Amino acid sequence: MTEPAHVVRPEPSLPGPRLEIDLEAIADNTRLLADRARGSLMAVVKADGFGHGLLDVATTALTHGATSLGVTSLGEAMALRSAGIAAPVLSWLSPPTADFRPAVAAGVELAAPSLEHLRAIRAAADAVGRPALVHLHADTGLARDGASPDAWQQLCQAAAVDHGRGRLRVVGLMGHLACADRPGDPANAVGREAFARFVATARAAGLDEARCHLAATAATLTDPSSHHDLCRVGAGLVGIDPSGTTMLRSAMTLRAPLVSVRSVPAGTGVGYGHTHVTERRTSLGLLPVGYADGIPRSSSGRGEVLVHGRRCRTLGLVSMDQTVVDLGDLPARPGDTVTVMGPGDDGEPTVTEWAAWSQSLPHDVVTGFGPRVARTIHAARSPRLRAVSALDVRSRP
Structure with a gap:
């Protein structure tokens, strides 16, 4: 995604923290997820490809099993088109006051969660002189985005009229599961049943050709009954499985150099507020x-x-630009490289661990890296990856 003009991202060759993005891992994850999906696979590349790079994730996913792309904002969709990506792109989170004309002209598919959205999209299509491609969005139990059951029938009927007149084409029906990260949660069955009713209403209105999609990453991996015509996966592309059932490959590693190393006696306060005081010389x-x-x-x-192959704890408050690490008796020197997080293959902390330490989600961690962090992109070499369950991993010697 295009960055603001004032943002200066440093070159990877310069000293400082850097993110390494492994497109090989994203390729492997995409193949695994495409194999699990009963229908086709939509790669969701919102939030700058979950912090891994919009265009890098999009092109990697499309060449390794995905057939379409999903984003939330119109800006992300247009950035994909501007980069020359011609695959189907769905954008599903815009106010009805948005200017949909450029997206309609570029063939971007648009979600309509309300009559107001449908009318705005239809007006844009009339202005551009080509039918808009629309996915009707239903609220299947999150009280968030999507049309409520009370509004759905009217939305379908209005869309069917416009579809019949050629002013737009309804190409999709979409929903989302509230608790797919907890397989077996009763809310998922409720969501599936609600979506089935929404689809039946749309079919009764004559929208017979629209493709249905409900499952995101967790449901793609654990709930085949929710797959329908396509699955939307985002977090799974970069190695995050919200359900915790499948071993995916983490695609991000953060490294940083030691700026300084100092010996301190017991009783030394560390950082703002002295929230940590050393108990020993270190x-x-x-x-x-x-x-x-x-x-x-x-x-x-x-x-x-x-x-140097050993886990070291951070001490005191994390500052805006600095983090202090307890090196103990390690013979570390300024300039030595520290691995902050990564896949865990060499014993380094993982994104999942950092999410637990911050009482958050892996999604929050990977999308949080700022523009000062340089990036190194490692190209995909297209190896094969076997699906491995969490039980398989725990049982390894």
Whole structure:
């Protein structure tokens, strides 16, 4: 996605923190998810591809099993089109006051969760002189986006009239499950049943060709009965399984150099407010990365990093630009590279661990890295990945 003109992202060759994005992992995850999906696969690349790069994630997913893309904002959709991506793109979160004309002209598919949205999209289509491609969005139990059961029939009937007159084409019917990250939760059955009623109403209105989609990453991995014609997966592309049932490959690694190393005696207060006071003589390392860069401040005093193969705890409050690490007796020196988080293959903390330390979600962690962090992109080499269950992983010697 195009960044504001005032944002300066440093070159990866310069010293400082850097994110390494493994497109090979994204390719493997996409293949695995496409194999699990009973229908086709929509790669959701919202929020700058879940913090991994909009265009990099989109192109990797499309070449490894996905057939379409999903975003929330019109800006993301237009950025994909501007980059030359011709695959189907769905955008589903805009106010009815948005200017839909550029998106309609570019063939972007648009969600309509209300009559107001439908009318605005239809007006844009009339202005552009081509039919809009529309997905009717139903609220299947989140009280969030999507039409309520009371409004759905009228929305379907109005859309069917416009569809019949060629002013727009209803190409999709969509919903979302509230508790798919908890397989077996009764709310999921309620959501599936609600979606079935929504679909039946749409079919009765004559919308027979619209493709249905309900499942996101967790349901794609655990609930085949929710798959329908396509599955929308986003977090799973970058290695996050909200259901905790499948071993996906994490695609992000954060490294940073030690800026300084100092020995301190017992009783030394660390950072703002002296929220930590050392209990023994130790060495403290300073990392040039803080909450402005994506280290959650709520992880203060709980986070860990990997230094010379050993886990070291962070101390005191995470500052805007700095994080202090307890090096103990490690022979670390300024300039040494520290792995803050990664796939965990070498013992480094994972995104999931950082989410737990910050009492948040992995999604929150990976989308939080700021523009000061340089990026290195590793291209996909297209290896195969076997689906591995969490039980398989726990049972390994």
